[in-house]
Amino acid sequence: MRDLQQHSARPHQTRLREVTMTTPTISTTRLASRASELKGSVIDASTALLASQTHDIVRFAMGAPNDELIPTEDFGRILGTAAEGRFGYGASEGEADLVDQIVRYQASRGIETSPERIVVTTGGMQGLDIAFKMLVDPGDGVIVECPTYTNGIGTALSYQASVIEAPMDENGLVVEALPDLVENFGKTPKAIYTIPNFQNPSGTTMSRERRELLLELAEKWDAYIVDDDPYGALRFEGDEVPGFLELSPGNPRVIQVRTFSKTLAPGLRVGWMELDPSLRDIAVNAKPAMDTCTSVPMQKVVSDYLAEGKLDEHIDWLRSIYRERKEAMTQALAERFGDDILSTDPDGGFFLWIDLQGKYSGIDTEELFPLALRHGVAYIPGPAFTDSGSQRHSLRLCFATSSPERIREGVERLGTALDEFAEQRRGTL
Ligand SMILES: Cc1ncc(COP(=O)(O)O)c(C=O)c1O
Numbered sequence: 001m002r003d004l005q006q007h008s009a010r011p012h013q014t015r016l017r018e019v020t021m022t023t024p025t026i027s028t029t030r031l032a033s034r035a036s037e038l039k040g041s042v043i044d045a046s047t048a049l050l051a052s053q054t055h056d057i058v059r060f061a062m063g064a065p066n067d068e069l070i071p072t073e074d075f076g077r078i079l080g081t082a083a084e085g086r087f088g089y090g091a092s093e094g095e096a097d098l099v100d101q102i103v104r105y106q107a108s109r110g111i112e113t114s115p116e117r118i119v120v121t122t123g124g125m126q127g128l129d130i131a132f133k134m135l136v137d138p139g140d141g142v143i144v145e146c147p148t149y150t151n152g153i154g155t156a157l158s159y160q161a162s163v164i165e166a167p168m169d170e171n172g173l174v175v176e177a178l179p180d181l182v183e184n185f186g187k188t189p190k191a192i193y194t195i196p197n198f199q200n201p202s203g204t205t206m207s208r209e210r211r212e213l214l215l216e217l218a219e220k221w222d223a224y225i226v227d228d229d230p231y232g233a234l235r236f237e238g239d240e241v242p243g244f245l246e247l248s249p250g251n252p253r254v255i256q257v258r259t260f261s262k263t264l265a266p267g268l269r270v271g272w273m274e275l276d277p278s279l280r281d282i283a284v285n286a287k288p289a290m291d292t293c294t295s296v297p298m299q300k301v302v303s304d305y306l307a308e309g310k311l312d313e314h315i316d317w318l319r320s321i322y323r324e325r326k327e328a329m330t331q332a333l334a335e336r337f338g339d340d341i342l343s344t345d346p347d348g349g350f351f352l353w354i355d356l357q358g359k360y361s362g363i364d365t366e367e368l369f370p371l372a373l374r375h376g377v378a379y380i381p382g383p384a385f386t387d388s389g390s391q392r393h394s395l396r397l398c399f400a401t402s403s404p405e406r407i408r409e410g411v412e413r414l415g416t417a418l419d420e421f422a423e424q425r426r427g428t429l
Pocket of ligand 1: 125
């Protein structure tokens with residue numbers, strides 16, 4: 001109190017300087033133990049890094065639909081008229097008309113649901129946060145895919161989960177490996193976090209057999225499956241694989257996290273959870289302490305867009321664009337790299353995953369990154385998708401945001417960076 005009075009008697013500039021100079025460092029012992037578990041996101045940091053670059057860069061890093069693929073005119077029209085009078089607070093569980101549209105949308109995709117099973121969320125991220133908030137006590141085990149969407153596991157870590165990384169192959173999570181991992185961990189997990197369709201970052205899809213086995217294991221372990229599926233609607237090739245709730249209708253162990261971020265636009269921040277009514281009430285209780293409610297005008301934008309019947313057509317259009325872009329990327333990679341990389345070949349979504357091999361084997365993709373950026377191409381290095389820092393010789397490429405010509409250009413630039421890095425490495429041996 002005395003200090004404050006003294007300061008307030010001094011000229012403003014001195015005060016500012018003094019305050020700045022005497023600001024005490026925060027003692028970490030006074031922070032909650034969970035503070036050290038709050039990890040920043042390398043994935044999100046790449047957006048800021050790229051924004052600060054002034055040269056031409058082919059952006060294979062972030063996974064978001066780019067502006068020309070977002071129906072901004074429709075959104076603007078709806079926001080300008082239909083959302084009038086909708087700028088107040090709304091119900092925690094979501095606006096009734098959006099919930100109704102979600103039920104219809106799911107039914108159109110052959111998925112039976114009902115309003116009692118739905119909570120509107122502020123993007124998929126909030127669905128994950130609510131799911132792990134409900135499930136995780138400090139030290140509880142959560143099985144996660146390796147590699148995985150680390151922002152997702154960041155929510156579990158923030159509730160002090162112990163993550164158990166499980167391997168992936170071309171059929172998604174290697175579910176057969178889980179019993180041994182659980183035995184080593186020493187107790188059964190509370191949850192298994194999976195991205196079953198066109199996984200971020202690998203692009204792979206979990207096979208039906210593995211989904212069935214995972215349902216069995218969840219039952220045996222009394223665990224929940226946190227099924228995070230932002231990309232499932234964006235299948236452009238191959239046959240649908242039935243979802244967990246189609247294989248096991250009404251199974252209360254399945255918590256579905258969904259979002260309109262990839263099918264419509266991430267800036268809307270509108271998603272939803274679909275879960276057993278008993279859990280849904282808990283999720284609704286968790287939400288007001290986080291954000292009171294999801295933005296009401298943005299919910300209106302989505303519900304009216306759906307009510308106008310435009311989403312199916314929009315998704316069909318996206319699928320055709322993403323198919324073309326994925327083909328451009330796999331073809332360019334095959335031509336440029338041959339057997340010196342191993343690439344996944346996804347049937348949908350945004351991403352493919354590359355393991356460096358042959359003349360590039362052993363190259364660390366984090367070390368390569370600055371050189372790639374200098375050559376005008378951005379990707380996300382493999383370790384950004386792990387808790388352990390593994391996957392050092394792998395990287396994620398997003399094919400969804402660039403035209404086929406830019407994709408070919410970006411792959412060429414990646415090749416130049418890899419060749420130069422390999423050359424320099426040879427020089428230092
Ligand atoms: C697998 C996965 N889950 C969740 C999210 C987050 O979705 P949202 O932007 O709707 O919060 C993303 C976004 O990239 C994602 O890839």
